[in-house]
Each structure stands twice: as C-alpha cells, then as structure tokens.
Amino acid sequence: MLSAFPSRLSSALGALAAVLLVASPLQAQDQLRGDAPDDWLIQDATVLTVTNGTIENGDILVRDGNIAEVGTDLSAPSGVETYDASGEYVMPGIIEAHQHMAISNVNEATNQVTAEVGVGDVLNPYDIGIYRALAGGVTTAHVMHGSANPIGGRNETIKLRYGVTNPDRLKMDDAPRTIKFALGENPTGLYGEGRNQVPGTRMGVEQVIRTALTEAERYMEAKQAHQSGERARPPAHSERLEVLAGVLRGDILVQTHGYRADELLMLMNVFEDFGIQDLVFHHVNEGFKIAPELAAFGDDGAGATVFSDWWSYKFEVYYSTAYNAAILAENGVNASINTDIPGEQRDLYLQAAKTQRYGDLSDTQALELITINPARQLGIDDRVGSIEERKAADLAIFSEHPLSVYTEPQRTYVDGVVRFDHEEDPDDMRLRVDPEGTVDLARDGWSRHAAHSCLKGVAQLRATRNGVTLENADQ
C-alpha cells in the first residue's frame, strides 16, 4: 500500500531533506501534503450505506474524490488504485456535530452578543486533533464557538483534510453558515455571577436574544428603507447585525447550546415569534422530556445533538439519561451524537453503539446518529452522511462492524484521499513542531485542563469529592 503514495521532496527542507530522503523517505507527512490519489476502487467490503441498506461483498468506485458507483463486482478503470477490503466494513465518514478542535479561539467572552466573530477565521490545520479524529473514522467536523455568550460567533463545518496547511482548505465548500447560541448556566454564570451583568438568569438570556434579534430586524428594515429610497442614508454598518439578519432570513443555521427542557421550549417560542425555522439544540440532556415538542418545531422539527452518556458536571445537567438519543430518535427528532471536547473525538462509533445498549436502536439507527443525521443538522446531507453515488467519497473502513467493541478503524478517506491508514500510522504525525519548544512525548499524556473546551479561556469545570464547580478562568 505504501507505494500508492508518491514521496515528494518538499523544496523547503533543502539540503538536509535531500540527505533524509536517502536515509528515510518522508512518506508519512508527504502522503498528506502531496497530491495523493483520489481515485480508488474499494473491493469486497460489507458496505453500510446508512440510507440504502447494507451491501455484502460490495464495491465502491471513487473518481475525483466522489463516489462514482456503489455495487458489486465493479472493475477498476485504468489508473485507479484498488483497496482489498474483504472482511472489512465500510461506512460513511463520521460527522462530528460539535467540536472545538482545529481552532485557535473558542470564546470571545467579552460581550453577550458576538455574532460577528467566527471560528472559520481562526482555523488551525496544524492541530493533531484532526488526525486523531481521522483515526476514529471522522471525516467532517462542525467546529464551534464556545458557549460563553447567549449569542456567540459563527461555527465552521470542516473536512478533515489533515495535511493541508492553508486554513481555507479545511472549509467545506458550500456548507451552510451556522451560528452558536447558548442558554443556561454558562452565560448566566459568566455574565451574571462573574461580572454582575445581564444575563444573570434564564429570563435574562431570553431577553438578550430577543433584543439582539429585534435590533437585527430594525437593521434590515433600515437597509430596506434606504434601498427603496424612504431613508436618505443606510444605517451604520454592523457586522454583528448582518449575521443576525442572516439568521432571520434563514441563511444561517442556529446551533444552540442548552440542557434544560424549559429553556429549550423558551427558545422555540422565541424563534417562532421571529419566524426562524432552523434550529438544532446541542447537549439537550433533558431533550427526552420534550421529544414530541422538538419534533413538532417549525416545518422540519428542531434537531438535537447529544452526548451518549455524559452528565452531572454542573447543576443543570443532573437530570439526564443514557437513553436520551434513543428516545429522541424514536420520537421523530433528528438526533445525533457528538463529543464536544478535543481529545474525545476519536471513538464516536463506540458512543453511537451505546444507544444499542441503552435504547435498542437498530444498527442503521445507531449509525445514522453519527452520519446522515448530523449531516442534516448541518445542512450538508446532499454531499455527505451516506454512501451514495455523487456524494463525496468520505469513507471509514473498519476491521469489524463499526458498532462492535472489537472494531478497529483501518482507513479513512476524505474526498477520496486516504487521510488515515492503520497500516501507515507512525508515532509522529505532527505537521510541524515549535523550533524553540520542548519535545513532547506521547507518555506525557493529554490533559483535559490544558485542552480546549466549551468554556475555553472562560471557565473550567472541577470535579472534587465535594461536587462539581465551575470556575472562571479569569478569577
């Protein structure tokens, strides 16, 4: 398989690299940076299409990074690499609906409304977390602003093209824009308790959101009045209100952090008042209480993306159940499972499998939670989320059924390019190292406190014998 990757000498490495090339080809990094092939024939796999059943001894033909054909006994056109997947399982690349990896900033926690900022402006393609996600079959991630503000910044839907270094090349073309809203204890804790500002309560959160959306309505009206000649001058330009106007028009999908049933219902009421149809709730630990209401929201229902079994890290998430995803799914809510915290993005297939233990979901239902359902939540289901012709060749190959605890990811394709290969997985997959920094050893481990989280730069959770506390980082 190694020969499939051209070993390309990066001119930047100069003379030293020339020596190194002789000593030991730079294949691992170069397969990522170089023009790796995106034409493949994957043969004799158990193909889990998610949307069109399972194909035994199935083949997938990939041309120019897209799925050209799915069937059996396909033959490889000339110039197309083949991969023998006999005994292995192919599923659509996993879609992570809520992550904070691969971005340099998480929260602009200085203002209650920061719709104008976007993590898409600060993507970090060097983050090794991207590779770790690939090693768990993830091919697309919705990387998000944090939950410090009632209205946070824009999120970005990225393809895990680990190896590219231009941040723009991570972006998924034509993915709808999305924005982060946040309810409950994070904004009230930060602004109310922390700074004695609005919002100090859940009522205040609602008011901040209503006020901001009302301002955006007025902004749109003023612009409209100017265009129709009723108003001499356009209103003062506002990056913030431009984005919120996009929310009101339905161009920007709202992704809302929230746990408690009452505040989820509150936001649905607010959105009905403003005519906003696109709403996905994140975390939604009490979603099981209001699943029918979520399903009945707007034209298509409100989506819910949840943890498999994680709760009790603060007061508002005590009332929780591992049956949440299954209850939501069985009640017609478009549900997905996410991991949120960088470092946890590696085993979404196991998180999905938990819904079979807690809720008896079928294989397809469980796989939907990490493929087509998050794709629908992000408005990208026309391109990814299932194995269908003309969709992107985002594929995850596993040694066993991906919902088996014995499974091991074997290969991950993004747009037809192999971005992870179990057979070619050296210890050092970093794209660069700090020339003045220290050598980090794998044994040094990963620290949750050092990692990004939903409240990065703002607060952190501390679990002690006496309970769980939320501490502001700036105190």
Next chain:
Amino acid sequence: MTASTFRRYGLGLLGLVLLVLPSRLCAQDYEVPTVTDTYALRNARVVQAPGQVLESATVVVRDGVIEAVEENAEVPYDARTIEADSLVVYAGFIDGLSHAGVEMPDTEDDEDVEDPGTPPPDAAGIQPDRSVRPFLSPEESDLRSLRKAGFTLGHVAPEGQMLPGASAHVFYGGETANDMVLETGPTLFAQLQTADGYVYPATDMAVIAKMRQLYREAERRQQLDAAYERNPTGRSQPPQDPQHSALFPVLNGETPLAFYADEALSLHRILALRQELGFPLVLAGLEEGHELVGTLRQADAPLFLTLDLPEEPTRTSGSDTTVADTTGTPSRYYSPDLQTPSHETVAEEEENLELRHAMERQTYLETAATLHEAGLEFGFTSREADPGDIRDNLRTMIDQGLPEQTALAALTTRPAALLGLDNRLGTVEEGKIANLVVTDGPYFGEDASVQHVFVDGQLYDYGADGSDEGEVSGDVSAVLGTWSYTLETPQGDLSGEVTIEGDESGLDGTFVGPQGDEQSLQSVSFDGTTLSFTVNSPQGGSVSVSVTVEGETFDGSASTSGGSFPISGERTSGPDATQR
C-alpha cells in the same frame, strides 16, 4: 533663525552646552558655524549596490547628501577626510519594520473599562488616527544598537494592539526627534493583536471581525462624506470620528496597512482578510513564511523578513539538560515512519523526536533561502531581533543558502524600493541621502566590523570590533597625563581637566567638566600630533574633541555635529611633567 539652521547649528550646540554647562544655561541657541558637515571617505572600496563595486573611490558627503562617488573625486577643502583605503562603504541599511526610536508612554494597566464588550477605541487598541511621530526619541536604546549594526533608516511604527497608528520613515540617528523624520504616514501599522485584558477584541477572531467592521463602516462614511460634499445644503452632517477617518486613505489604496506577523496561521489570516477587503498590504515578520510560499507569491505585497532566528532549543529529559545537535552532519536521521511498540521503548521515540526538532529548526534557518528560491523579493525587519544577533543571523541565513548579494539587497536596495524610497536611498550614488555603513571588511565576513555609520550625513564612529577604541600611533607619552583645558564659549570660558591613560595598544581617560562631573572618553585616538576623543553627554548627544599637541600644550576645537568652540590646554602632570 530658520528651522533648518536651528536644526543644523542650534541643537548640535545644545549638546555641547549640556555637557559642559550647568543646566540653567541650556536653553539658548547660537548661530555658530560648524566645524564641517562635509566628509570625504578616501579611496574606499565602495559597494554602490549589490554587485556594483568601485574598488577604490572617494565618497564625498555634504550637508546630508552624497555629493560625489568616483575614483579620485576631489576632496573639498572643508571636508573631514577619512582615509578609507582599508574600508568598505555600503549604502546604509534600511529596516523594513521596527519600533526603533519609539518610546511609548506607560499605560495604566488596571484602568477599568466600564463595558468590556464595547470599550472605547483606545482600550480596544483601535488608534489608526495616532502617529508614531510624538513617540520618537533619538536616545532609545534599540535605535542606537541598530545603528551600530549598520541600520540608518527604518519604517517605524508605534507600539500597540490591532491598529496602533501611522508609521514614519525614520532616520536611526539625529539629535532630536525632528531630525529623525524623513516622512510621516507611509503606512498604518496593524497586527492581529487583542486588546489588553478582558476587553473586546479578546481573541484573534474578534480582531478580524473588528477589522471588517471598521473597514466596512469607513467605506459607508466615506460615501456619505462624498455625498455631503457634493450637496451639503439641507442635509445633516455625516457621522465622523478620527478612527474611521484615518482609514480613508487605506480605502483609497493610498496608504497600505502594514501588518506584522510571524506565524503561518496569522499570515494566512491576514492574507485572507486582505483578499476579502482589498486593502493595500505590507507584510513583515514572516518567520514561518516557508510554510506558505505559494500564497505569499500570489499576495504580491512588499515583504520584510524577520532578522530573528529560533534559539537553540534546550532539552530537558529527566534530570539531564542537553542541547540538540543541529550543526554539522547528524549521525542519525529522523525517521518519519517510526512506530515504537510500547512505552518501554520511549528512548528511541525521544531521540527521533529530537531529530525531528532539529530538522524543523533547520527549516526556519533556511526561510530566507526558501523565499529567495521561490522568487520572492523581500527586505528585512529588525522588530523581533536582538540587534546584537543580527549579523550572526544574516551569516546563518547566508550559510543556509541565501546568496550574499541577495542579503545585501534585502538590507539596501530592496527595502528602498519596497518602501518607495529608492529615489533617495538604498545605493551609494551621487544625490542620494548620505546614509552609509563603513566597515573594515566585507560586512558578512566573520572578522569585519562596522567602523563608521553616516545617518543623514551625520557621522557616528565605531572603533575596531565595534568597541569604542580609537587608533593609536606615535609616542603616546606625548599625551599621557592630566591636562587642564579651557573652552571658549559665547557664555565665557569654561575649564576643567582631561586625563589620558594607556599605552600604544590603546588609550582611554576621563573628562572632568566645569562642575566636577566626570565622563569617560570614547574613541581616543592619537597619531603623534593629533589627539581626538569623544565625550558622551549624560543628557544626550556627544562632543568630539580634536586637538594638536605641541609639547606641554594643545590647541584645537570641541564640536558636536552642529557647533564648535576653540579649546586649549596645558599638561599639569604626566610622564614629562613628572620628570621635570
């Protein structure tokens, strides 16, 4: 007295007066002819421009301008002559971006911002209406060190956060801030730099969003202004504030935003923002420019590469601290395919990672060569570099493949062109501003050192090895000992003592002012008859004394670059005096 004569005479004199007079007499100006503003560097090797060398030519400098550069150029009668047959003359180096000569006022750290989400412009770091001009000081220490390394002019920006203000083209010399300014406002300085403290913008993404906001609103205001100007009657005045108005020249394409950024990610972000908004751009820093050569090529912006290089990493493994071997031929090579089977074999992994580290560092050392090979023309920026490391770093870049002529061009002709100053600076040619670096060998050679630097025609002397030692020849016993001196000034005579010590290998000494204050002598030279030395005033500026010794007396002048006074003296103790 006109402003220019004030500059030329008055302030130079002030320096002298500051040195020798009590401070109450300082604040007066005198119209006194200078000793000379004319210099001749005789029979020097003149590198007029990279690759364009006159093996033996005389460079004549008059009133801040290069008057002649040619073989056997006539040395004017009033010139101070420097015998330069063992010296090399280069065009003064140009610094693509720095804060040299800038002394920002201390800001109060704990100033509470009432609403951190919507702070006033200053607290947010939005100060494009500010200029670097009021913050300039010729005594700032980086400016002095950079001058000693050969830098004579820089594109100098105020310090701050996202939009710290307008830059200036600044001479790295002069007696006063006024002397320093060639022109103000060539660019607006910008950085992806958050506000201090928990204040918006507190993240890079908010800085970027705020840049968009300012730019788009400035566009709107400019249009409103234009409409109002066409027909103001019956209309309310358009909104205005200094921050948005300061951006109008950027919108018009007249003034570039000059961004400083070293990290590849920041560079990508700046280029993406520029693509979106379309402002003219100057880009400085580029330490990780090797990561985005293609993108930089498309960007088509003036580039200034940092003169800083990564430090040798110090490794701590367990209790041992080792420095990675990045020099010479490594005995082992990084293996990108290494897979260690268990924690037991971590030593092998560790060694491999250190090799990776060394390899990565190498990439940074080669950045200049990489940019050059990609066809990118760049100047240099000293902003992040320790001035004392600059020549070593340049040598490293050359060792790693940057052609010497390209390095010289990046210090002279290219920054002159990139900054739009090539009609006045960047080469040693008749008519150019007299910014010169004079060395005793090729600048990039190990052994050479800067001997003289001319900034706007003003001479700064540096001795061998960059120290302040003068040249000594002849019988030094003729000057050793203590001399009383008398300085004739329009205020009356002043007197004090000078002590000369040392031997043929070098002289030094002390200068005692009329108030009894002592200063040590710099650059003490003696050739058997002429004794010269420099005294730095504690208030700034320096005085050059040059006298002819005849037996137990001397006679000559004490001058600054601007003013000059007769000085005479008599030996009161010394080898000869003792013998008597």
